[in-house]
Amino acid sequence: MSTDSAFSYENLAATAKAAPSGTTAFHSTLVPLLKSWKTPLYSFNAEILDNALKSVDANTCSLVYLQITTDALKLASTAEHVELSLAALAHVSTKVDLYQLQAxxxxxxxxxxxxxxxxxxxxxxxxxxxxxxxxxxxxxLQMISTRHSTKSKKGKAAKTKLESLGADSNRGVRITPLHIECLKQCLLARRRQLHLQTMQTVIQVRLDAFGSLTIETRARSFMEYHLYASMVCIGLDEFEWALQMLYLVFALPARHASTIQVAAYKRLLLLNLAVNGKKAKLPSFFAGSHLRVLENNAAGYVSLADMFTSKSMGQAMSKLQEMQATLENDENWGLVNRILHMMPRHFIKRVGSAYSSVGMQKLMDITGFAFCPLAAGDPFAELAQYIQNMNDPSVVLEQPAGTTTAKDAIVRFTDARATISAAEQRSSTDCIVNEQQWAMLVSEKAKELEELCQHLSKLDRHLGLTKECVFIVKDQN
Structure with a gap:
């Protein structure tokens, strides 16, 4: 340990004490020092770590704590060093100050x-x-409380405080590098309980803007966050949540398609086939030239989606087997195995668009269920069990009198509206029986549509004038 190294940390701690959060000294002295900071040590030193942490006031200088702990983590070369560094970080984790992190x-x-x-x-x-x-x-918690406290203030004082914190301040929960790394570590840990905790603490917390505390990597951070969040959701079988996260990867304007979007598009195609039974469509504002780049880089996935919606299950399963090497290389084979049981339901329901009832043999021939991995034993018995497990009131399995085997069963397809209760039917449009009632209904719907158009028009003008939208566009230029 050199004396210069000790002095460097002592100076950092002394500067931090002399520059409390929010003061001019904090911005003019401590922030520039940390922005240009380079670790003064060449090797891990437990004494310096311990002394430095003891000498710093945790209530006002959490940035210094984080910087010293980061240095220790980088220099840790043994299990003992790692243990000391992580213990120090555990102490720091409860004393994080949002204002300083924004600076x-x-x-x-x-x-x-x-x-x-x-x-x-x-x-x-x-x-x-x-x-x-x-x-x-x-x-x-600090972001949310800061947002609410700002909204409660009125007049010039609130505006002055907002401007003093910067263009990105007081906009609610924003993405940080720690959010993204937390999702990555959660995925690597492979613990369901940890996935649940991460879902509640990180993913289900509503983002108040497209913002990020690191403006330089705003767009990349936004896309990475939602890609990893979708993977956590998939691990919990929260497929609807996962779809929402994947669609948000394509929510920002960009000059070109990114590798993150290519990876997200591949997963989006697979997941949407399982959940909705059709090829996923990106938002209409997403550039057509970018979409072509994505489709070229995910050609096999696009071919699978097209085949899934136009061919039988047997052909789709054959395509999946052909793509196994590609899926494994993209780390999507596990996702396929996880959602495979969801796919046959769409082939079965598709038959209902052409038939009101069909025998099991014909249903087996049309859907190609025999080629599905779920049909390991008796395919007719497995198909009958699958239909029962679907628990779909529009797909009814009936066993004709005098028959006992699943092969002799009949599947009837009914309109989903026919299964609505009498009370629900009375409140639906089916109870409208004259032209006057229809005219009133159409008038109400037209009024709602007009109000929605006005709202969207105002929202477009608002977004065009906000700093948040300007920053997003600048990031992509």
Whole structure:
């Protein structure tokens, strides 16, 4: 340990004490020091870590805590060093200050990189994820409380405070490098309970804007966050949530398609086949030239989606087997196995668009259910069981009198509206029996549509004038 190294940390701590959060000294002295900070040590030193942490006031200088802990994580070379560094981070995680992080977000970026490296070396992904969850929860709570406190203020004072915190301040929960690394560590940990905790603490917290505390990587952070969030949702079988996350990967305007969007598009095609039984469509505002790039890079997936919607199950399963190597290389084979049981229902319901009833043999021939991995034993018995498990009132399995085998059963397809209760029918449009009632209904719907158009028009003008939208466009130019 050199004396210069000790002095460097002592100066950092002393500067932090002399520059409380929110003061001019904080912005003019401490923030520039941290932005240009380079680790003064060449090797891990437990004494310096311990002394430095003791000398810093945690209530006003959480940035310094984070910087010193980040240095320690980067220099940790033994299990003992890692243990000391993670213990220090556990102490820091409860004292994160949002105001300071907004002033110097690159500290979070360096901390996320250090934790990623430690996770790869030690494989302690669960522990690292727990630490990050604690920090993310603190940050989210401060963002939410800051947003509400700002909204409650009126007049010039509130505007002055908003401007003093910067263009990106007080907009609610925004994405940070710690949010993204938390999702990554959760996926690597492969623990269902951790997935549930991450879902509640990170994913289900509503983002108030497209914002990120790291403006330089705003678009990339937004896309990464939602791609990894979708993977956590898939791990919990929350497929509708996963679809929402994947669609948001394509929500920002861009000059070109990214590799993140290519990966998301492949998963989106597979997941939408399982959930909705058809090829996924991207938002209409997504550039056609970008879509062509995505389709070229995911040609096999697009071919599978087209085949799924126009061919039999047997051909679709054959295509999946052909693509196994590609799916494994893209790390999507596990997703296919997870959603495979959802796919036959769409082939079965598709038959109902042409037939009101059909025998099991004909249904088997049309759908190609015999080629499905679910039909391991008696395919007719498995198909009958699958239809019962669908629990869909519009697909009814009937056993004719005098027959006992599943092969002799008949499947009847009914209009879903026929299964609505009498009370629900009375409140539906089916109870409208004269032209006057229809005219009133159409008039009401037209009025609602006009109000919606006016609202969207105002929203477009609002987005065009907000700093948030300007920042997004600048990021892509």
């Amino acid at each position: 110097c977000p690159r500290v979070m970026h360096h901390l996320a990189l250090a934790l990623k490296s430690i996770g790869m070396e030690t494989q302690e992904h669960e522990r690292i994820c727990q630490l990050l969850l604690a920090m993310v929860e603190q940050i989210n």
